[in-house]
Amino acid sequence: MADEEKKEGSPVKLKKTSKRYENYEVSGTTLKKKNKSCPKCGPGVFLANHKDRVYCGNCKYVEMNDSEEKEVKEEKSSKEVKEEKK
Numbered sequence: 001m002a003d004e005e006k007k008e009g010s011p012v013k014l015k016k017t018s019k020r021y022e023n024y025e026v027s028g029t030t031l032k033k034k035n036k037s038c039p040k041c042g043p044g045v046f047l048a049n050h051k052d053r054v055y056c057g058n059c060k061y062v063e064m065n066d067s068e069e070k071e072v073k074e075e076k077s078s079k080e081v082k083e084e085k086k
């Protein structure tokens, strides 16, 4: 049994594709952007959604969004009660 060795110059590195297309949503003939685009980098560069902030991987721009998630406060208050009981 002779193993067939394929000698390639360098091993192919799998590059992570930026799933830019996932940030778009096609509805009919209009294209909707799901995520915010970066104010610094301009349209085309999307901000990554995190729990309480959005983040641009291109220029490290961070934008806190504390307006929408008020439910988090309720969780925090319940935790505080537990800590008080200690």
Ligand SMILES: [Zn+2]
Pocket: 038, 039, 040, 041, 042, 045, 056, 057, 058, 059, 060, 061
């Ligand atoms: Zn940016």
